[in-house]
Amino acid sequence: MSLISAFIAVIRRDLILAFRRRAEIANPVFFFILVVTLFPLGVGANPKLLQAMAPGIIWVSALLAVMLSLDGLFRSDFDDGSLEQMLLSPHPLTILVLGKIIAHWLVTGLPLLLVAPLLAVFLGMPEQALETLLMTLILATPVLSLIGAIGVSLTVGLRRGGMILSLLVLPLYVPVLIFASNAVEMAGNGLAVDAQINILIAIFLMSVVLAPLPAAAALRMSVN
Amino acid sequence: MVSSHPQEKSLEVKDLSCIRDDRVLFEGLNFRLSRQQVLLLEGKNGCGKTSLLRIICGFREQDAGEICWCDGSITDSDYFAEMAYVGHLDGVKKELTVVENLKMSLALGQTGDYSIEQALDKIHLAGYDDSLVQSLSAGQKRRLSLARLLITKNTLWVLDEPFTSIDKEGIKLVESLMHEHINAGGMIILTSHHDLVLHEADVQKINLSTCH
Numbered sequence: 001m002s003l004i005s006a007f008i009a010v011i012r013r014d015l016i017l018a019f020r021r022r023a024e025i026a027n028p029v030f031f032f033i034l035v036v037t038l039f040p041l042g043v044g045a046n047p048k049l050l051q052a053m054a055p056g057i058i059w060v061s062a063l064l065a066v067m068l069s070l071d072g073l074f075r076s077d078f079d080d081g082s083l084e085q086m087l088l089s090p091h092p093l094t095i096l097v098l099g100k101i102i103a104h105w106l107v108t109g110l111p112l113l114l115v116a117p118l119l120a121v122f123l124g125m126p127e128q129a130l131e132t133l134l135m136t137l138i139l140a141t142p143v144l145s146l147i148g149a150i151g152v153s154l155t156v157g158l159r160r161g162g163m164i165l166s167l168l169v170l171p172l173y174v175p176v177l178i179f180a181s182n183a184v185e186m187a188g189n190g191l192a193v194d195a196q197i198n199i200l201i202a203i204f205l206m207s208v209v210l211a212p213l214p215a216a217a218a219l220r221m222s223v224n
Numbered sequence: 225m226v227s228s229h230p231q232e233k234s235l236e237v238k239d240l241s242c243i244r245d246d247r248v249l250f251e252g253l254n255f256r257l258s259r260q261q262v263l264l265l266e267g268k269n270g271c272g273k274t275s276l277l278r279i280i281c282g283f284r285e286q287d288a289g290e291i292c293w294c295d296g297s298i299t300d301s302d303y304f305a306e307m308a309y310v311g312h313l314d315g316v317k318k319e320l321t322v323v324e325n326l327k328m329s330l331a332l333g334q335t336g337d338y339s340i341e342q343a344l345d346k347i348h349l350a351g352y353d354d355s356l357v358q359s360l361s362a363g364q365k366r367r368l369s370l371a372r373l374l375i376t377k378n379t380l381w382v383l384d385e386p387f388t389s390i391d392k393e394g395i396k397l398v399e400s401l402m403h404e405h406i407n408a409g410g411m412i413i414l415t416s417h418h419d420l421v422l423h424e425a426d427v428q429k430i431n432l433s434t435c436h
Contacts, residue, residue, distance in 0.1 A: 002334070009331030013320070020319040081313025085372075088281060089332035090305035096332075223283050 006091045007099045014103030017076075024072065029111045032065040036119045047124050054123035055133070055184035062112050062137065063144060063173055067166065069108045070148040073100065074156045074219065087223060093216040101142075101149045101212065109141030125188060132187035132197075136180040139200040146211035147172045153215045157222035176203060233294055233306070233379055234258045235280070235411065240289035242275050249275055250435035253289070255428065257411050259379075262402070262425050265415045267432035273415040274312070276432065277384050280413065281309050305334060307380040312388075314369040318358035322349060322368060325357060326375055333376035337408075343374040347397065362389040370398060373405075381405060383414040 018025045039057050040050055077083040077100075086096050116137055117130055125133065151169035155161030183196035234256055241251035249272030257263050265273045278284045280291060282298055293303040316325045326340045344350045347367040357365060366389050373381055381402075387395050399421055402412055406425050414420075420427070 002331075006331045009328055013317070013324070013328050016324065017317060017319050076317070079313075080317060081311060081315035082317060084281075084283065084309065084311060084313065085315040085329065085332060087283065088304055088307070088309055090302065090334070091332065220283075224285070 003091050003095060006089065007095050010086075010096050010099035011103045011106075014100055015106065018103070018107040025069075025107050028065040028069040028108045029115060031068055032061050032112055033115060033119065035061040035064070036123070040123070051124045051126070051188075054120060054125040055129070055181040055188065057123060058116055058120060058125075058133065059136075059177055059181040059184070062116065062141065063177055065112060066108055066141065066144040066148060067169060067173075069104070070152045070165065070169070071162065073104050073145075073149060073152050074222075078156045078222070083219065084223060087220060093219065094212040097149065097153075097216045097219065098208075098212040101145050101215075104149070105142050105145040109137075109145055112141060113137045125184075128190060129184050129188035132193055133184045135197060136183050136200060139197070139204045140176045140180045143176050143200075143204050143207045144173060146207040147176075149215040150211055150218065153218035153222060155222075156219070157224075176200070179203075233411075235380060235413075236292040236295075237280075238290050238292070240276070240279070240291065241287045242272050242279060242284075243287045244272075244275065250432050251288070253430070253432075253435050255430060257380075257413065257428070259409045259411060260406050260426060261411050262406060262420075262422060262427045263411075263413045264420060264427055264429045265413070265432060266429055267434075271432045272435075273432055274384055277309075277311070277382050277413065277415065280382055281307070281311075306378055307382060308333070308373050308376055308378040309382045309384075310369050310373065310386055311384045314365045315372070316357050316365060316368055319356065321354045321356055322360075323353045325368065326371060329372045330375055333378070336375050336377040338374040340375055343371045346374060346401070347371050348394075363391055363394060366390050367394060370401070374401070379410050381410065381412045381414070383412065383416075385415055385417070387416055387418045 036057055039053070043049060043053070074083060077086070087093060089096065113134065116133060120130055120133055148169055151165050154168060155165045158164065179196045179199050183193040187193050236256045238254055240253040242249040255263065265276060267273055275284060279286045291298050293301050322344065323340060326343070330340070338346065344353065347370060349364060349367055349371070352360065357368065360368065370386060386398055390398065395418065403422060403425065405412065
């Protein structure tokens with residue numbers, strides 16, 4: 001019971017913090033919108049071309065937007081000592097870390113989910129692909145937060161961890177990118193996407209179970 | 225198995241060594257702390273006081289030796305439910321209010337003797353309930369992080385320079401809180417450059433500069 005209340009308290013605290021630092025939190029969504037809207041200007045407003053590129057553009061931008069927000073996941077807790085206090089809690093750190101990851105997804109992944117369909121329409125994505133796009137975002141943006149948490153807990157102790165963070169995390173993001181954008185593209189062509197969705201479900205479930213463990217262990221090392 | 229009888233709680237450090245960047249900070253350190261005892265760590269800057277406290281908190285791995293809580297290792301006994309740490313970092317979020325911060329500490333630990341209102345009253349922060357921590361002074365932040373010790377249930381206090389940026393009146397206050405904790409059967413490990421006034425308490429002193 002008290003573990004559940006600690007878990008909820010962590011999520012609640014991070015959501016309050018996100019609300020009080022609104023400007024910082026809005027960054028990833030702005031980035032996402034900006035990148036997607038700049039593409040037609042860069043590659044030309046050829047509807048066929050944009051339509052063909054839409055799944056890739058949306059997914060690459062979403063992935064980079066999440067990566068941009070990762071450093072904030074543990075940075076302030078590390079700097080002000082809240083992380084030390086979490087480590088000293090009698091509750092398992094993995095559960096508390098999972099709480100923080102969920103809060104991170106709620107403030108970065110969820111807004112992406114809400115604006116992505118609009119941007120997809122803007123790029124001329126066929127209507128039958130929208131449902132799949134949402135499905136892949138629902139399944140895969142939590143994966144980005146979960147995998148990112150491992151990378152960020154490894155690098156939070158370093159002064160300049162940004163570059164290493166991208167190098168650590170990007171290779172692990174690639175499978176998600178491949179399956180997700182491929183699913184959206186095939187759905188646009190009216191093909192079945194069950195296989196891709198199933199694989200994304202598998203990646204999602206695996207990372208929910210497995211990612212908080214190394215993240216918690218890495219945080220212990222970083223605080224050292 | 226480990227007995228959890230209240231009288232037998234103790235922290236025992238055996239042959240502890242800490243090496244940092246090829247420098248031996250201390251080695252062969254032994255002590256035993258039981259209920260109603262205070263351990264004051266002394267020594268010049270950089271002699272390993274904070275490192276020792278961080279080892280006791282489980283943040284750092286010791287280079288040799290062991291630490292036992294009630295005869296069990298600190299990693300597998302219910303040690304973390306019984307200790308509280310106030311370090312150089314206050315561990316409070318500046319964008320949260322005083323009460324929100326304390327509620328978070330309460331959620332991470334177990335409910336102690338004081339309610340949040342009582343604790344704020346005790347440390348003279350009553351009336352600041354809904355102020356954001358970033359509007360508090362450094363000394364008030366420090367008091368707030370010490371309030372954490374009161375609202376959660378714990379036996380062992382690990383305090384790293386608890387008197388930093390606290391005023392004279394505040395120092396007296398913290399000393400009286402420490403006294404109260406000791407009389408209630410608690411134990412305290414602290415580092416301090418301030419001359420501690422703890423009458424009638426069983427104070428052990430260790431000078432880490434001499435532990436080579």
